[in-house]
Amino acid sequence: MNDPILLEEGTVSWDIVLSSPNAVSYRLWVRQPEKDWEIVKDGGLSDDVVDQGSHFATKGTEFAYWFGIGSTKPNSPYKLAVVLRQNGNVLVNGVLPEMGNVDNSGLAIKQKSISYKL
Amino acid sequence: MITPPFSIVLSGMLIMAYTTLNAQNNAADVSEEIATKFAAPANPALEFISASPSDISRPSNIKQLAAGLISGIDGDGKVKRGLAIEVAPFSYLQIKITTVDYRTNILKYMVYNTQISMGTVATSGDSKSTDLGWGGRVTILDKSDPMADEEFISDFEDTLAILKPANPGDAPTAAQLAAYKVAIDALKDKWLKEHWNAEWITIAYAGGSRLGESEISKRGNLGHQILIAGGIPIKEWGQMSFLAKWTNQQNSGLSQKLEELKIGQRFLVGGKSFNLFEEISFNPLLNKKDFEGNNLVDTKKAFSWTVGIEFKVTDGVWAVTGLGENANRIVGAKGIQVTSGLRMGISDKSRLSQ
Numbered sequence: 489m490n491d492p493i494l495l496e497e498g499t500v501s502w503d504i505v506l507s508s509p510n511a512v513s514y515r516l517w518v519r520q521p522e523k524d525w526e527i528v529k530d531g532g533l534s535d536d537v538v539d540q541g542s543h544f545a546t547k548g549t550e551f552a553y554w555f556g557i558g559s560t561k562p563n564s565p566y567k568l569a570v571v572l573r574q575n576g577n578v579l580v581n582g583v584l585p586e587m588g589n590v591d592n593s594g595l596a597i598k599q600k601s602i603s604y605k606l
Numbered sequence: 607m608i609t610p611p612f613s614i615v616l617s618g619m620l621i622m623a624y625t626t627l628n629a630q631n632n633a634a635d636v637s638e639e640i641a642t643k644f645a646a647p648a649n650p651a652l653e654f655i656s657a658s659p660s661d662i663s664r665p666s667n668i669k670q671l672a673a674g675l676i677s678g679i680d681g682d683g684k685v686k687r688g689l690a691i692e693v694a695p696f697s698y699l700q701i702k703i704t705t706v707d708y709r710t711n712i713l714k715y716m717v718y719n720t721q722i723s724m725g726t727v728a729t730s731g732d733s734k735s736t737d738l739g740w741g742g743r744v745t746i747l748d749k750s751d752p753m754a755d756e757e758f759i760s761d762f763e764d765t766l767a768i769l770k771p772a773n774p775g776d777a778p779t780a781a782q783l784a785a786y787k788v789a790i791d792a793l794k795d796k797w798l799k800e801h802w803n804a805e806w807i808t809i810a811y812a813g814g815s816r817l818g819e820s821e822i823s824k825r826g827n828l829g830h831q832i833l834i835a836g837g838i839p840i841k842e843w844g845q846m847s848f849l850a851k852w853t854n855q856q857n858s859g860l861s862q863k864l865e866e867l868k869i870g871q872r873f874l875v876g877g878k879s880f881n882l883f884e885e886i887s888f889n890p891l892l893n894k895k896d897f898e899g900n901n902l903v904d905t906k907k908a909f910s911w912t913v914g915i916e917f918k919v920t921d922g923v924w925a926v927t928g929l930g931e932n933a934n935r936i937v938g939a940k941g942i943q944v945t946s947g948l949r950m951g952i953s954d955k956s957r958l959s960q
């Protein structure tokens with residue numbers, strides 16, 4: 489997976505799109521160069537509203553997510569994606585899909601961090 | 607509510623049943639032999655060919671599926687035994703099914719709850735041939751499905767939040783995992799207590815081929831099976847289940863296929879952890895003419911019955927003990943039998959992953 493490429497130094501907006509009937513809890517972080525991780529957002533996706541927000545990004549800014557995905561159906565599929573945009577345009581490598589099956593207990597944990605390029 | 611003395615008696619019977627189970631490796635099969643299954647099989651293809659693989663592959667994208675299918679063929683072009691694949695078509699479709707869609711759109715509910723399966727097993731009594739099975743199941747309705755409940759999903763989401771790490775990349779701690787398990791089990795238990803007998807309908811299909819020398823080009827028809835099963839609640843203490851199944855399947859002991867219809871009813875009284883049940887089914891042989899003069903087949907037997915009790919042994923596992931008589935088609939099979947065994951979930955229907 490390649491890192492997203494910024495159009496310019498500035499604000500990046502993010503959307504989280506859940507495309508399957510799952511319970512999802514999430515946490516997002518951002519780390520600016522030479523700084524500590526900061527929590528950008530804590531939330532859940534069960535309300536069927538696309539969660540969105542924004543953060544400042546420059547070359548080397550890191551963005552990380554954690555998703556706890558749950559279902560009462562063992563091994564059932566889930567689909568969600570984080571979409572990163574600038575000025576309404578999706579960044580190159582700016583769609584971060586997470587697809588798979590929850591485990592036999594009905595749980596999947598997905599986490600990833602990326603570093604913006606410019 | 608079960609009174610204490612009765613509960614003690616039942617517990618004793620449970621221990622007896624469970625002890626019997628541990629003493630017999632095939633105890634679960636014994637109960638299946640007698641009791642009509644009032645549910646669509648979890649994996650229709652594997653059940654149709656009587657396969658019980660140790661591992662089932664569940665590819666969630668086309669690449670994994672293709673790899674799984676290719677790995678099922680050996681270097682000589684022969685189909686391997688022990689193959690078991692289960693796929694959810696939803697994973698392969700460019701379709702979005704939100705939690706709101708799931709509880710309001712029956713078509714999308716059915717799409718998400720459609721499963722297709724395939725498997726292979728060594729042909730009984732033939733060291734070179736392989737039985738190939740395929741099938742699918744669709745849940746049309748299930749009011750006991752907590753994922754279709756807005757409040758449950760919201761509570762589930764709060765429970766998942768227990769696992770959130772403090773820093774990116776951190777794995778959940780043992781304490782977090784333990785707290786999560788307690789919370790999710792309590793949530794599921796509460797739901798099950800209130801919805802254990804809710805209405806449901808599932809349909810399933812399975813078919814199969816016998817591959818001579820395990821080659822696809824040398825395939826013969828093993829038959830087909832179509833099934834519809836469902837249940838309705840009786841207040842908060844009981845459930846009435848039904849089953850209608852048509853089967854046209856090769857029996858391993860016969861040279862001809864048996865074409866049978868099974869229409870059954872199951873009545874449960876109890877709760878989320880204990881049930882009394884009775885089952886009756888009408889099971890006529892539809893191709894009687896094919897077996898005229900065949901002393902191996904009883905063409906007249908058509909009724910099966912079972913009465914018994916079932917207890918929740920542990921999460922998702924039920925011990926069953928009872929008495930029953932099967933409409934055994936093959937002459938010489940036993941009449942009335944005492945049965946004991948394990949079932950997965952109420953009526954073999956695992957609604958919750960607990």
